[in-house]
Amino acid sequence: SQQGEEDPQALSIQEGENATMNCSYKTSINNLQWYRQNSGRGLVHLILIRSNEREKHSGRLRVTLDTSKKSSSLLITASRAADTASYFCATDRSNDYKLSFGAGTTVTVRA
Amino acid sequence: DTEVTQTPKHLVMGMTNKKSLKCEQHMGHRAMYWYKQKAKKPPELMFVYSYEKLSINESVPSRFSPECPNSSLLNLHLHALQPEDSALYLCASSQDLNTIYFGEGSWLTVV
Numbered sequence: 001s002q003q004g005e006e007d008p009q010a011l012s013i014q015e016g017e018n019a020t021m022n023c024s025y026k027t028s029i030n031n032l033q034w035y036r037q038n039s040g041r042g043l044v045h046l047i048l049i050r051s052n053e054r055e056k057h058s059g060r061l062r063v064t065l066d067t068s069k070k071s072s073s074l075l076i077t078a079s080r081a082a083d084t085a086s087y088f089c090a091t092d093r094s095n096d097y098k099l100s101f102g103a104g105t106t107v108t109v110r111a
Numbered sequence: 112d113t114e115v116t117q118t119p120k121h122l123v124m125g126m127t128n129k130k131s132l133k134c135e136q137h138m139g140h141r142a143m144y145w146y147k148q149k150a151k152k153p154p155e156l157m158f159v160y161s162y163e164k165l166s167i168n169e170s171v172p173s174r175f176s177p178e179c180p181n182s183s184l185l186n187l188h189l190h191a192l193q194p195e196d197s198a199l200y201l202c203a204s205s206q207d208l209n210t211i212y213f214g215e216g217s218w219l220t221v222v
Contacts, residue, residue, distance in 0.1 A: 098167060
């Protein structure tokens with residue numbers, strides 16, 4: 001079942017600009033993850049942030065988590081054409097291997 | 112080796128056919144998953160196997176039948192499918208819920 005809602009649904013930016021997308025969820029979580037999916041391919045894990053963390057960095061990625069607002073944001077800095085993909089947040093609420101994906105944000109980086 | 116391999120990449124089948132999708136991982140992961148993804152939608156969980164036993168079935172119709180012959184292999188047997196079952200079928204594996212590794216998917220078209 002889908003727990004997360006993401007916005008915007010689609011984002012078009014110029015190469016070199018930053019891209020920010022948001023994810024909101026409904027119930028308490030153990031952790032929140034972000035995945036990338038290139039067109040017609042499998043999903044690739046980008047970063048995980050635990051419920052007791054507020055911010056995490058990995059390369060050009062910065063993730064924030066606000067559990068009081070039940071929301072997270074993913075920032076991609078200095079975007080490249082290769083960042084063109086769909087980005088999904090995913091949450092888990094228990095330890096039963098059920099991961100719920102958000103609706104996704106489609107990012108297009110123009111050269 | 113952080114790879115989940117899925118075969119075939121593309122499958123076209125008639126509504127009376129019986130076919131199978133196959134998935135293999137050699138990372139020693141204890142959980143394996145089948146997800147279904149329609150165009151421009153997030154992945155939807157179908158089945159989870161934990162330690163080779165079916166632990167989650169998300170009310171999937173019986174025309175989809177999963178099988179886990181051993182800890183490295185996961186099959187999805189297909190029989191009497193409907194055109195609306197056409198989708199990208201993603202296999203995944205994980206040791207825990209922190210990172211799920213996805214295969215490239217099998218594109219299924221039911222005619």
